[in-house]
Amino acid sequence: MPHPYDTYDAPEVLDRREGPHGEVVLRRHGELLQIIANGCFLMDTSDGRSERLLVDAALNALDGRPEPGLLIGGLGVGFSLAHAAADSRWGGITVVEREHAIVDWHLRGPLSALSATALADPRTRVLETDLVTYLHETSDTYDAAVPRHRQRARLDGHGRQRRPVLDGRTGRLRKGVETRRGTGGMVGTALSGI
Numbered sequence: 001m002p003h004p005y006d007t008y009d010a011p012e013v014l015d016r017r018e019g020p021h022g023e024v025v026l027r028r029h030g031e032l033l034q035i036i037a038n039g040c041f042l043m044d045t046s047d048g049r050s051e052r053l054l055v056d057a058a059l060n061a062l063d064g065r066p067e068p069g070l071l072i073g074g075l076g077v078g079f080s081l082a083h084a085a086a087d088s089r090w091g092g093i094t095v096v097e098r099e100h101a102i103v104d105w106h107l108r109g110p111l112s113a114l115s116a117t118a119l120a121d122p123r124t125r126v127l128e129t130d131l132v133t134y135l136h137e138t139s140d141t142y143d144a145a146v147p148r149h150r151q152r153a154r155l156d157g158h159g160r161q162r163r164p165v166l167d168g169r170t171g172r173l174r175k176g177v178e179t180r181r182g183t184g185g186m187v188g189t190a191l192s193g194i
Contacts, residue, residue, distance in 0.1 A: 014110060017101040024101045026110065033077065033110055035102065045114065048079030051146075055083045058144035059090070067091025068143035073131045075102050078115035080146055085118035092123050094142070098130045 011029035022038040034044040055070070062068050070090050072080045075097035084093050097103050103126055105111040106119060118124055127134060 015101065015105065019099045019101055021098065024099050026101070026105050028110070035077065037099075043076050045077050048077070048083070051076075051079035052083040054146045055080050055087075058146050059087065062143055065143055069141070070094070071096065071142040071145040073145065073147045074098075075106060075115075075126065078106055078111055078118065081124065082115055082118045085121045085124055090123060093118075093121070093125070094140070095124070095126045096129060096131045096134050097126060098128070100128055103128055 009030065011027040011034060013025055013027050014033075015026045017024055025036040027034040027036060029044070032044045032046050035042045058070065059068070068090060069092040070084055072084065072093065072095045075081060075095050081093065081095055084090050102111075106115045106126075112119075119126070
């Protein structure tokens, strides 16, 4: 079975923009869409299992809490949002994305094919702001929070490669991905020790 990257064609740049945190690029490589930030690969549309598993882990940790609110840290290619919106148990879904270009690619660009239904869901709202700034300034409360993350190799603060969140052999979250309960009963899916 061919892998989505089994092509020798160079990626095609669909859009390139300067944002508040540098350059963001949307590329097509074969059938995949890729987001590149400041020359570094962030994510693509090849596989959203880890994002779906993180959303499910957060919901399962809420023990049947009625209509919980979910905060998603970053829109990315939209896997977390689409998965959350497909589950009627979530009462509200807020996505905080700091890059206007990424939001625009979902509203009017190629990524809309992945997220149009979720963005049209009345439970969904997308805020264009920095997540840390938002968390310091908001009075909104949420029952659960999931990070946007890169499934592929990530670097720690010392330039060393960190393990991906998803175990490629089993298709499950790696050991060290935990669901934690914070103050007020909020659940967060945490990436510890990886």
